[in-house]
Amino acid sequence: MIKEDKKTKRPFDLWESIFLVSGVFSFVVCVLLIANYFQINRADPVNTKVLNALIERLEQDESDQALRTEIREFDLLARKAYFTNQWQIRFGGYLLLAGVLVCILAALMIDAKKTKVKEIELPVKKTYVLTQRNARKWLSAGGLMLAVTAMVFAYITHKNMEDPVSGEASTGNDRNTFVDPESNRSDDLSPDTTQFAVADTAKADTVKKLVFNPLDYPTAAMKNNFPTFRGAGAIGLSHKNNAPVSWDGASGRNIKWKTAVPLPGMNSPIVWGNFVFLTGANEVKQEVYCFNKNTGKIIWKTNVPKSTQSPKVSDDTGHAAASAATDGENVYAVFSNGDIAAIDHAGKMIWSGNLGVPDKSYGHSSSLIVYFDKLIVQYDQKKGSNLMALDTKTGKTIWSTPRKVKSSWSSPSIVNTGSRVEILVLADPGLSSYDPATGKQLWSINCTSGEVGPSIAYANGIAFAVNEYAKLAAIKVGDQPTILWENNDYLSDVPSPVATKDFLFVATSYGEVACYNTKSGEEYWVHDFEAGIYSSPMIVGKLVYLMDRKGTMHIFKAEKKFTLVGEPMLGEKSDYTPAFADGQVFIRAGNNLYCIGK
Amino acid sequence: MKKSIYILFFILSAIFAFQSFPVNAENRFPKPEFEQGHIQPETITPSPRLLLLEYLDVAVLITALSLISYFILKKRSRKLVFWTSVFSVLYFGFYREGCVCSIGAIQNVTLALFKDDYHIPLTAFLFFIIPLIYTLLFGRTFCAGICPLGALQDIVGLKPMPIEAWLEKVLGIFPFIYLGLAVLFAATGTDFVICRYDPFVGFFRLDASFTMFMIGGLFLIAGVFIARPYCRFLCPYGALLNIISRFSFKHMTITPETCINCRLCENACPYGAINMPVQLKEKEKTETVVRRYILLSIMVPIFIFTGGFLASNFSSGFAHVNPKVKLAKELKNNTNYGMGEKEALEITAFRSSGQSMDELNLEVAKIEKEFYLGSWILGGFTGLVFGLMLISLTVFKYHPDYSPNKATCHSCARCMEFCPVKPGVL
Amino acid sequence: MSAEEKNIKLTRRDFVRKGIQFSILGGIGVMAGGLLPKLVGQEYVWQIDTKKCTHCGRCATSCIKTPSAVKCFHAFDMCGYCDLCGGYFRQGVKNLNTGAENQLCPTAAITRQFIEEPFFEYHIQKDLCIGCAKCVKGCEAFGNGSLQLQVDQSICDNCNECSIARDCPSNAISRVPSGKSYLMQGINWKNET
The missing domain is CATH 1.10.287 (Helix Hairpins)
Known part of the structure; x- marks a missing residue:
């Protein structure tokens, strides 16, 4: 006890x-x-x-x-x-x-x-039938609750769910449609010379709400691709920085493919998704080509019928000097006689028209660029220069702004200053900025003269304009633009300059390249590559890629000191600006298109 | 200095490139020929587990199943069942690290049935089918102590608390929904959800994501008080065995002889799987029962349709789990997987794959169609289970003695210890 | 209810039971028969197809094992024994020495061994390698691509569904027969593993 x-x-x-x-x-x-x-x-x-x-x-x-x-x-x-x-x-x-x-x-x-046998509760628990009834009741209640929850949940999520991905089987992956509030402007602004034939597929009046952020320019999709001459925004900046630095045209080392381009053209390749686009033309034919990015095979070539006789052009401009542009849905091309066309990525013509035969010497060469639903065309000529925005879906003119400038051969750039997006266009007498939504001129500054060929460079709020026999000017953009500094030691008449935040690179057509401090204009270095340069340099990561007229790519560091990284030779003459994709470079040279890389 | 190195590098690479072409077109730098007789080592690639050992697993499974069935049905020994559980946790759990497992094998079988390009290994198939056959023969002896997940929970189930019968029934529908979902995802080649959300496999491997460890820990802690929460309220293989076990040829009994209705086993079962004796006088009026029965039978198609309709609303939600569908959606909406500036790896990979958007969309359309059909079937199946459960709750099953509920009994043999009747005594 | 009636009822129930029992057996049999052509007597293991691999680095983080069962394997047959090894050195390194500031590998799992002028041999320390693919990317970009990511089959748990395969952006991981469990390139296999 x-x-x-x-x-x-x-x-x-x-x-x-x-x-x-x-x-x-x-x-x-x-x-x-x-x-x-x-x-x-x-x-x-x-x-x-x-x-x-x-x-x-x-x-x-x-x-x-x-x-x-x-x-x-x-x-x-x-x-x-x-x-x-x-x-x-x-x-x-x-x-x-x-x-x-x-x-x-x-x-x-x-x-x-512990003792295993537990106490037995008396009296006997619920009877069988009672238990069953109870279970039935609760099971029904549970089932009902489940169903109601499912229903509520389905209702809430229905908005996201109702739109299965495959609903729209299309090549486009950047389907922003945008009509700005002022788009009800009548068509009277469009020049009389512009007549458009709209193919049946394009519905002119599908007005959708604004679904993009105008400040989201360039879009991620644009950065992933190479939608325009000199890259997204046309400022000479590649958003892919893993381009190969060595190849050899003679042995074929690191050259993935090489495909002959049927017709000549002074335009440069652009890349979207699995496609590389080029255009080509002679006096009788105008064509747009789509190459398979991986194999180099021509997937399609689409003829853009000549609506009028081509004007006389000089040999180094040709009939297809303007590079095409794409927005992921269509590719847009313009030719020497003002013929302009939109072709979808399957090769089908969506719309085509004529902008009027340009009245200028050498031939038209300003490349196209897309701003969301607008195709921007710089159309500077002897009389009646203007900047236009065409509806990418239909080709109708959305706005057209007259410009008091002389003929120019440069291409428009679109820059995002952080607070707004501006179209920058260079021509004698200066640099002008336009609102891409409305076409209104935002500001303008006199900074150049003569027959302007190079397009601008832009970085960090500063635009750089250069022209032979004029000067190099660094312009702080904004409603009150100011010239930060000027220089006229090294001037270009064909290649466009490029700039990073700190360095500006000016390539000249006679082969000298100069590097400046973007803010002060201090000259850091000058290097003579001893070969003419028509192609525009490109910033690729921390490197600058510059093609000379002999077909040698000069790759050097975008640095204060000149450091050569490589000089791979292609062995064919190239006056074209290369396009960059992930790990690959596309170069038009001679009569061929090359893909460098793996 | 650095410049010279680079120039040297490029000259060298150029020379190498020219030399290498006729020998090996792939290599930028040719394999050197060593002058001082260095011998190049060989690449060592450790082999996977021997195939023989995989078949050994099957042999162990069969032996263990036979033994445990013998322990339960003939020896009637809880102790032996317990030690078999310990063995299973050690062998199938910690040694085999929870893979291959019968629960997961559901998905392999489904995938093999629905996708032409998948070939199912014999071992996975055997792991799926052998417990099914044993269950048909002897009841859920697999659950009792062979399944490492069940065995683990059985061992930690120290202070089981009884659950209301109705709650048990309501929660009992979830294994079927889980089974349906697992089959849907496996059949579309999307995902093996059972394996992905296996709460215990992390313990066996001593390696898992933090979340899975947390979920597993919660299951184990809950398992101390609620016996085998995963087995009873989630396990999809348990749902299959639940049905098969109802029709088993043999099944364990609480008493070896005739039940004396002493009520000692009444609280013995931690799973609430003991049928209490029913008196015939409890029976409701036949007309009421028959009317209810007919009413419910008519309702079953409605349940099926409602379930199917409800689930079909979620079909694109389900489809979104599929990486391909997700990729297409991200591309279409240009959301870049919420990565912002830097392009998502999936998109980069897609772009470099050379597949066109059209091809992807076609593929995705096919997957979405499968999901649409699949979610109708899933919903319909859930409705059917729900209806059948209700029907089974209206049927009067007469049993005068304490007997195990063959569907939910895990054959753990605990109740036998409570039975005072010894074989051959009466 | 007479005893006889009860008997009949019981036998009827038994009959239904038997029917269901055998139909379940039959069902299992039919399923087995249906799967017969797809049954294979060999095991499958997970492996990376080096041709599809984009060296994204997810192998290091997605594996249920820490560190990952994916390791860097060196195909010596392909190696150029470069002094300036793209897999060993960070990009733009000026001094070709083994200092930590020059090494690409975050865990220093690659050792560099001088053989003879100008050749160096590189070895992977398996127990240090975490499968991050940095070296693989470097070797692919600047060298022969002899460094390759592979699932080390002696470490891999061979999960029913590989969690790296699920996360792999380029679908490079697939089930391969265990008899041919490595998909490396450029190795002259003396004897198949």
């Missing part, structure tokens, strides 16, 4: 204390493991920001031995921490497992000591 008492008084027996201790142990290990888990996530060796920052600093100053040692020590520490953490997690896992096992074992032992 006394013994019994003692037993009940004792707070824990052996198994109970084991249970308690192992339970607490497991809990502590568990907490530690969770803490460690978050630590290991922070110490991800792949994305060590600190280390990368340190290395970047080292790149600035290579001689810093102390920094070098610091990096090595930090790296060692970081790796040690990572692997120790991993070891801790593994070891902690085993500890926890052991703890839980002991805990369960103890609990089982405690359980085994």
Whole structure:
């Protein structure tokens, strides 16, 4: 009896204390493991920001031995921490497992000591029928609830769900349709010379609400592709920075394919998705070509019927000097006689028309560019220059703004200043900016003269205009544009300049390239490549790619010091600006289109 | 200095390139010929697990199933069942790390049935089918202690609390919905959801995502108080076995001889799977029952249709789980997987794959069609299960003794320990 | 209800039972028969097709194992033994030495060994490699592509559905017969693994 008492008084027996201790142990290990888990996530060796920052600093100053040692020590520490953490997690896992096992074992032992036979509650529980009825009731209620929840959920999510992806099987992946509030403007602005034949597929009056953010320019899709001459926005900037730096035309090394282009044309390739586009024309025929990006095969060529006789053009302009543009749905092309056409990516003509035969010497060469639903055409000529926006779906003129300028051969650029998007157009006597939505001239500044060929460069709020026999001017854009600095040492009459935030590169047609500070105009370096240059340089990541007329690509660093990275030779003459896609470069040279890369 | 290195590099690479062409057109830099006799090491590629060992797993499965069936039906020993559970957790769980498993094999079988390009390994098929056959023969002895997931929960189920019978019934519909979903996703080649959301496999591997560990931990902790929460209210394979077990040739009994209605086993079952004795006098009026029965039978098609209709509303939601459909949607809406400036890897990969948007859209249209049909079937199936459950709740099943509910009994053999009747005593 | 009637009722119920039992058996049999042409007596394992791999780096994070079962494998047969190794050095490195600031590998899992002028041999430390593909990308871009990502079959748990395969943007991971469990390029296999 006394013994019994003692037993009940004792707070824990052996198994109970084991249970308690192992339970607490497991809990502590568990907490530690969770803490460690978050630590290991922070110490991800792949994305060590600190280390990368340190290395970047080292790149600035290579001689810093102390920094070098610091990096090595930090790296060692970081790796040690990572692997120790991993070891801790593994070891902690085993500890926890052991703890839980002991805990369960103890609990089982405690359980085994207790009497198995439980007390029987009297009276007898619910009867069979009652239980069944209850279960039926609740099952029905549960089912109903499930159905109602499903219904409510379906209703709420219906908006997102009703539109299955495959609803619109189309090549387009950037289907922004936009009609701005002022689009009810009558057609009286459109020049009489513009007549359009609209193919049946295009519905002229499908007015949809604004579904894009005008400030989202260039769009991600545009950056992923190469929609225009000199890239998205036509400012000479490639958004892909993994272009190959070496190839060789003679041996075919690193050249994926090479395809002959049927008709000549001074225009440069553009890329969208799986397609590369070019145009070509002679006095009797005008064609648009679509190449398979991976194989180089011509997927289709579409003839753009000549609506009127082509004017006389000089040999180095030709009948298809303006590069095509695409918006992911159609590709747009313009030819020397003012014929303009939209062709979808399957090769079907959507609309075509004529802008009137341009009245200027050499021939028309201003490339096209797309701003959401508008195709922007710079049409500068001896008399009646204007800038137009055509509806990409129908070809109808949305707006047309007359320009008091002389003939020009440069191409329009579209820049995003952060607060708005502007079309920048260069011609004698200066640089003008237009609102892409309405066509209203925002500002204009006198900065050039003569027969303007090069287009502008733009970076970080500064536009750069250059022309032979005129000057190089850096213009701070905005409602009150100002010329920051000027220079006239190295001037170009064909290639356009390019700029990064800090550096401006001016390539001249006689082969010299100059690098300037964008803000001060300080000349950093000049290099003579000893070959003429007609192609425009392109900024690709931290490099500048510049094709000379002999077919050698000069790749140098966009840096304060001239550093040559490579000079791969193609072996065919090229006066065209290359197009860049992911890991690939497309170069028109001679009568061929080349794909460089894998 | 650096310039010279680069120039050297390019000269070298150019020379190499020219040399390499006739030898090996692929390599930019040719394999060197060592003058000092260095021998190039071989690439070591460790082999996967031996095929023989995979078949050993099947043999272990069969042996374990035979043994546990023997322990339950003949030996009537909870202790032996417990130790088999421990073995299963160790072998199928910790040693085999939860793969291959019968629950997951549902998806392999489904995928093999629906997709031509998938070939199912014999072991996966055997793991699916052997427990089904054993269940048809002996009841859910697989659940009792062979399935590592069930065994693990059985071991931690220390303080089980009884659940209201009606709640048990209501929750009992979820395994069927889960089964339907798993089959839908597997049949469309989208995902193996059962494996992806297996709460316990992380413990067996001592490696899983944090979320899965949390979910698994919650299941285990809940499992201390609610016996086998995963098995009863989620396990899709359990749903299959639930049905088959109802018609099993043999099944364990609580008592070895005749039940003396001593009521000692009444609270023994942690799963609430013991049928209490029913008196004939409890029976409702035949007309009421028959009327209800007929009414419900008529309702079943309505349930099926409603379920199908409701689920079909979610078809594009389900389809969105499919990576291809998601890709097409992201491309179409230009949302770039919410990555902002940097292009999503999927989109980059798609662009470099050379597949055109049209081809993708065609493929996606096909998948979406499958999902639309599939979600009608899924909904209809859920409605059918719901209706049949209601019907089974109206049928009067007469049993005078305490007996296991063959559908939900996990054959864990706990109740036997409570039975005072010993074989051959009466 | 007479005893006889009860008997008849019981036998009828038994008959239905038997019917269902055998139809379940039959069902299983039919399914087995249907799957017979698709049954294969070999196991399948997961492997990366190096031709499709885009070295996106997800293998390091998506595997249920930490560190990932995907490792970098070196096809020595393809290696050019370059001094300036695109897989070993960060881009634009000026000093070709083994300093941490020059190394591309975040875990220093590649060792560089001088063989003879101008050749260097590179070895992967399996236990340090986390499968991040940085070196693979570098070697692919600047070298022969001899560094390749592969699933190490001795580490891989062979999940029913590979969680990396699900996350792989280029569908490079697929089931391959376990008899031919590596899909590397440029190796002159002496004996098939």
